[in-house]
Amino acid sequence: MTARYDLHSRPPRGVLLISIAQHVGLMAVTLVFPLLVARAAGADEDMQAHYLQLSMLAMGVATLAQAWGGRILGLAQVGSGFLLPAVFTAAYLPAALSAAREGGLGAVAGLTIVAGFTEIILSRFIGRLRPYLPVEIVGLTVLMIGIILGIVALKLVIGYDGQQPLAAVESGPAFAALAVMVGLAVWGGTRLRTMAVLAGLAAGIALHTGYGMAIGDVRFDLASLVPRLFIWPLVTPSFEASLLPGFLVGALACTLRAFGDMVASQKVNDTAWKRPDYANIEAGVLADGLGTLLAGAIGTMGLNTYSASVGLSVATEVFARRVAIGVGIGWVSLALLPRASSVLLTIPQSVLGAALLFASTYVVLSGISILGQRMLDARRTLAVGLSFFLGISFDEMPGFYAQHLPPVLHPLVSSSLVLALLTALTLNALFRIGARKVLHLSWAPASGFAPLQQFLLRTGGTEGARGEAVLRLSQIAEEFAEVASSLSDGGQIQVATRFDEYELELAFSWQGRPLRGGVTPSLDADEQAIMDGVVLALMTRLADRLTFREMTGDRHELTCRIDQ
Secondary structure (H helix, E strand, O other): OOOOEOOOOOOOHHHHHHHHHHHHHHHHHHHHHHHHHHHHOOOOHHHHHHHHHHHHHHHHHHHHHHHHOEEOOOOOEEOOOOOOOEEEOOOOHHHHHHHHHHHHHHHHHHHHHHHHHHHHHHHOOOOOOHHHOOHHHHHHHHHHHHHHHHHHHHHHHHOOOOOOOOOHHHHHHHHHHHHHHHHHHHHOOHHHHHOHHHHHHHHHHHHHHHHHHHOOOOOOOHHHHOOOOOOOOOOOOOOOHHHHHHHHHHHHHHHHHHHHHHHHHHHHHOOOOOOOOHHHHHHHHHHHHHHHHHHHHHOOOOEEEOHHHHHHHHHHOEOOHHHHHHHHHHHHHHHHOOOHHHHHHOOOHHHHHHHHHHHHHHHHHHHHHHHOOEOOOHHHHHHHHHHHHHHHHHHHOHHHHHHHOOHHHOOOOOOHHHHHHHHHHHHHHHHOOOOOOEEEEEEOHHHOOHHHHHHHHHHHHHHOOEHHHHHHHHHHHHHHHHHHHHHEOOOOEEEEEEEOOOEEEEEEEEEEOOOOOOOOOOOOOOHHHHHHHHHHHHHHHHOOEEEEEEEOOOEEEEEEEEEO
């Protein structure tokens, strides 16, 4: 049996250190984003190295903020408290590259600060935006992120960039590393499974180095060992209003990505997960926004939660918050060490891609699982399906969007993830127009439970409710059906349902006697009163809330509510 280290557990020191090293290694691949930005700004090699030092510091501080999960100075809660490190993201890359070319690294830093403020503001309205951020859009976000990560990883593994041919020296060690990871994850024992990624990285690096030595392509640069002092501030933030739209769209995409990562984290940390914890999500998105704000203040580009780390946690079954704290401290320490950035960048990109590909498979599965929580009706199916295909089309035919979209939309539609999210949000808002909120049924108790069950299943599918929640409503209705004939004076019982993003509501209205409980079973007690009490107790147990209302003309109403 494989050991599982839950959120608040204390893993053994060996497991803790191995897990920290695996997450740090997996996160290192995202340092290529600030490196590309620095090169776009025309920075020399010394400036690039200093920029990467600041980037490592930003990752460490933002990761610690996300792992905090508590209040600061008695104010709002900051951080989800999950093992959810912060890394550099492609969501900001197109806008950051444009800003770097036009305004230098200072413009990137200044607009990143604005993006961080934007995400902080959005975090305060996550609860109110809930109807426009349904679970299926979160699932779509996680699924798209997993696919994007997987494609990027596969390109790194095989050395494909659209121009150069494949290189066996790069792809061979990467496939060997991937084979080691998969082998340990599938057939390894408890200890081996927790170090699958680290062992794969070690194997890939060893093979790559060995092959390089065999062909005489390994060189040691003594200059790389000379200490490099930490420099801050490196740039002065500036603001270019014309470049702002791309950063604002990036902030929205990062908000939804963080939303999806936190839902995925909640799900893998709670085996009985039913619905998103929005208070925790607000705290997590707030920390994500603060991380981007601090990254801009430090002088680098924007950050976001790392879906691949969620996948790695699932693969190794190490979810402990202590790992996140160790990862944050590790990156801060590396940022202060001379030449640490240069050493990390010597790890072959193809081998890092193998680790990313391994973790992305679990991200894809998590997105599918979140989508499966809903009974998707035609509206939701179309919103998810059309958004998914449009998002995928961006990478398949980028020239089409570049040539046919109005120039004003180019900063908005900057990646497949952004296109899918904007499409999903627009369709979700559009399809809400004219959507029915309350459905009614006139039910004759003599017809039995079957018509009532069919009505609830049909309503659940129409409104896109969670399957588990509709099952609970069906169980409540089945219990009510046991006593419905004795409650009604022979007429039909009116049934009404109302489903939204917050709760499922089932109401029964009838003319006759009320449903009461509280009768203690005994030989002298009325049999029907005992049955009423048992039914009411079961319904109370199944529902989150029950309310009764007496109306004129001996009419009674019972409303059952289940949190969505």
